[in-house]
Amino acid sequence: MGESGGRSGTKVAYREIEGQSAGYWVAVIACGLLAAAGVVTALYMRAEGHHVTGMNNQIVWGLPHVLAVFLIVAASGALNVASIASVFGRPLYKPLARLSGLLAVALLIGGLWNLVLDLGRPGHLLAAVLYPNFRSIFAWNIYLYTGFLVIVGFYLWFMMERRLNPHTHAVGVLAFLWRLVLTTGTGSIFGFLAARSAYDSAVLAPLFILTSFAFGLAIFALVLLGGFKVLGRPVGARLLARLKSLLAVFVAAVLYFVAVYHLTNLYMAGHRGVESFTLVTGGIFPVLFWGGQIFIGGVVPLVLLLRPAPRADVGALARTLTAASAAVVAGGLAQIYVIIIGGQSYPLQMFPGLIVKSSFYDGVVHNYVPHWPETVLALSGIAIAALIVLVAVRLLPFLPESLEDHVVSVHGERTATAETAGGQSVAGT
């Protein structure tokens, strides 16, 4: 099935972008400058120490980590489109597989960029390779992340090299399994922390997998639609309708896991303190949770995506998908902010039920205001991811020339059939 999908995919024509326009160069230079600013900021933080940031001994991980986790989670999710094509044999997604793999690599590098440059001693990173402690999920993640880059690299190669196309399914399966483990590992960074009330939950691993599906697809859709609009390459209604339904399913699944996570905590008396903090009393965090994560990231996209819309109206479909994807990304950032910053703002429960005071801010809700260094650093992670995509699509044929209905095939049909049908038929689902 996968091979059939693989063969049909080869009929799609891919082309590098021209990359001569002023807009392209402005984007490349802007991203390059922001990425460079991130490096300079990291050097400044290294020279001065992290006291120049808003992070301290209470809020240990800040904005760079929010963006890093968001990008890493989104990276594994961005690969899903390729997986649907080559693992689950849906030829409709085949023309998107290259961009899917590219985005996965770019987003992961962007996330790692933030994590590494924020280290207290980034120059000592090699210690993690030379002396790995395999009781640490961080140590595992180093291998999971680098392994992911290598596997997706091969995956892209196999997709782009015609002679290797028959092996795409095999490496696609490996990449898919790897990404599931990778996101489990990312979720477990928090899930394994018994010390902090907001974490300490096995649900975080599957929650992160589901959020990765939603974030990854949303970013993928934004890049695809934005890119194709700028390039003037056409996208057909069939593909848009499918992506729209898929995103709705993912968003609903995230909401389900979020509900399970919070209901479980609410049921356990010992966790009610942190729940009331996140949901009601915690200042900015309930606002971000209800307004950002649930409303903007959940309700708005679901309403947009599930609203009946005329399938033939490509423009309306594209606008809906763009708006819903942007909402998912905004809500996703709020979600990760609530998890990472909110989880640290709530004081450690050293003596549950007692009032605790000390010179070390025990028992105090911690405030976090990002300063400019970590803000620049956090944004530079996005910049480097964007830069990778911009350069890659110019150098190699990642993007199809067209995604019109007659180009993309539907499940069970060969591309040739779809081509002769002239794109008049409507996708089955």
Place this chain on the structure above:
Amino acid sequence: MSDRSQTTGSLDEEGGGQEPDALRRKLLKLAGAAVALTLAPGVTVLARDLVVKGSGGHKTPVRYGLLIDANACKSGCESCVRACQDYNGLSHDPGPDNAQWIRKVTIVNPKTGFSRSFPVMCQHCENAACVDVCPTGASFRRPDGIVLVDKHRCIGCRYCLMACPYKARSFVARNVSDQKPWAPRGKGTAEGCTMCVERVEAGKPPACVAACNRAGHKAMVFGNLHDPKSAIALRLSEVATTTIRADLGLGPSVHYRGI
């Protein structure tokens, strides 16, 4: 073989070219030495773990610990905190990004009004969360139970600060000055109470314990938990004590009475 080595040496001194196989041998020797140097510390640590075998049901003959009597600890007294800061070269300023290896914590039961004040520092856990989560093994536990940070290996990821339930780890967020030779610190690395390991190795109690005794409170007992005749072991066998967040199963070496 030695002749050839000498030949190589003389060629070297004369600035002439080396025979390829001699050069290769030299390179191999260097590589071997590099590998040995790299592996040696690890092998030593492993060997130490194997050598230290205990008696009396314990895996190790020594496990250093503290017993802190909150009933004897005087509210408002900061002798232990000051002694730690002075001895280890830490700032007296409790800023949000300054390290606090030990702090006085006051707990109040809102329902009964019961209140106690006592010091909290690294609890030197048997199953230390900081040791588990450290990606490089920089956080490590010595065979005598003291948990330390290897500054050379610490990459400054702060995962240990996230994982420790006692908020016992600090991150060095500023340039450090006035370092003590026995308490090396490093900007960009994690740190915490070392139980004054060099004092302990010299047969002296940690600075905080000595200060508490000098202040006349005698609220802190230090000693070998695995020696049934030690003062701390005898005291622990007589009075009811607990550990902070015992439910987490981390097995702290610091025991408390009266909380």
